[in-house]
Amino acid sequence: MSEESDQEKTEQPSEKRLREAREKGDVPRSRDLSGALVVLAGVAALMSGGPAAMRHARQIYALGLDYNRDALFSDALPARVLGMALREALALFAPVALATLLATFAAPVLLGGIGFSAQALQPKFERLDPIKGLGKVFALRGLVELAKSLLKLALIGGVLALALRHWQGELLDTGRGAVASGIAQSIALLGRAALTFGAMLALIGGIDALYQKFDHAKRQRMTKQELRDESKESEGNPELKGRIRQVQHAMSRRRMMQELPNADVVVVNPSHFAVALRYDDGKGGAPRVLAKGVDVLAQQIRQVAAGHRIPLVEAPPLARALYATTELGREIPAALYVAVAQVLAYVYQLKQAKAHGDVPPPPPMPEVDPDLLGPYKF
CATH class of the missing domain: 3.40.1690.10 (secretion proteins EscU)
Structure with missing residues (x-):
């Protein structure tokens, strides 16, 4: 029998087909959505803990300047300063790290769920074939990914350029006042720029997530012959089942007589x-x-x-x-x-x-x- 083409895959995938795909690690995933959630979670954690982050950063900065004569000649100074700096750095970055870690698991949960596939971790040496790799680059999927990357670059770069042009006056004002107010204003501008960047990533990630779900469902579609073959495998050959029923009826009739x-x-x-x-x-x-x-x-x-x-x-x-x-x-x-x-x-x-x-x-x-x-x- 000739192999059926993708155009003939008109049937919705069965539960068995979807389960086997999940076991192989073939589930819808969107790297754009994952990146957007990580960026937004990190920026939100930094902005919500701004005063505390500033306090820890100032403390780390002060550790390099606040010494007395006895401390300078003490052998324990490097270890003490390093320990205090590590504690302050941990307190500074822990909320951001926790928020980004949770965001890393959020995207898979929203799409295909979190799952572990041992088959996906097995090495496949055919992927090292340069000819096949070159073919994938120029395949339709590779061209689509290249077009998406260029579109993202143009879109995000254009929006950030417009935003920076709009904030040009505020950027110039950061160097005209006191140092503390300039730093605070610069951090606020960076936060707004990061939020804008995260919002654009979220928009692109949402669109990409819908496309990935559509593409995954399309790839999992089955032909009528595949459905019939799967039905035979799961439920048994209809001819054999009919023969078994005939034998059972004959035995029942014999016992009845x-x-x-x-x-x-x-x-x-x-x-x-x-x-x-x-x-x-x-x-x-x-x-x-x-x-x-x-x-x-x-x-x-x-x-x-x-x-x-x-x-x-x-x-x-x-x-x-x-x-x-x-x-x-x-x-x-x-x-x-x-x-x-x-x-x-x-x-x-x-x-x-x-x-x-x-x-x-x-x-x-x-x-x-x-x-x-x-x-x-x-």
């Missing part, structure tokens, strides 16, 4: 339905269905019953009701107790009449609720 000689009566609908019943008063409970069938199987039940001298009682509504409501080996429902009791009483009277040479009793005409006939009302 073996049980049939133990029946007390066979209720028939002259030629179409036949249901064999047995009532064991020693065990209690209701009568059970030993065998049942329609058409050809019903004829076989009648023949076996005649060969074992089992009484045949014609009661068409009751035969259809028993066939519709009771499975093999099960007790009859309570709604049929009265009708079946009339048939069993007739069988008992018939045996007594034959034993004593009396006139056979008239056959019963049990009434049955039409709702119990199921699909066999007519």
Whole structure:
């Protein structure tokens, strides 16, 4: 069979296909969205903790200038200063690091969820083939990624250039006042520029995330033949399943015919339905269905019953009701107790009449609720 092209992959992916893709690490991912969230989280952490960050930065700066004579000649000075600087630096960057770490896991959760794939970590030496790598560069996906990168560069660069031009007056003012106010104003401008950069990245990341989800769904689509093959693998070959059902039915029919000689009566609908019943008063409970069938199987039940001298009682509504409501080996429902009791009483009277040479009793005409006939009302 010829290999089907991507244009023929019109069917939505099955759960099995998506699960296998996830196991291989093939889930929608957007590096642009991840980068945008990391930038926004870092900038937000810096701006929200601005006064505290300034205090820690000032403390680190002061450690390099605040010495006395005794400290300068102390052997413990380098270790003490280094330890204090590390503590201040950790306090300065810990909120930013924590925020960016959480943002790193946010993008995968928003798209395909966090998962670990051992298959994705396995080395694939075919990726080192320079010819295949060159082909990927000039492939459609590579060209799309190149166009996206150029578009991002132009968009972000243009927006930042416009923003800096708009803030030109504020930038010039940072060097005209006091040093502290200039530093504060410069930090504020950097924060606004970073927020603008993060917002543009978020816009691009959102668009890229939608595209990645669309592209992943498109790549996971299946052909009709793939769906049929997967159905055969998961559910089994239909021909084999049909053969198994035939064998099971044959075994069930054989067991049914073996049980049939133990029946007390066979209720028939002259030629179409036949249901064999047995009532064991020693065990209690209701009568059970030993065998049942329609058409050809019903004829076989009648023949076996005649060969074992089992009484045949014609009661068409009751035969259809028993066939519709009771499975093999099960007790009859309570709604049929009265009708079946009339048939069993007739069988008992018939045996007594034959034993004593009396006139056979008239056959019963049990009434049955039409709702119990199921699909066999007519």
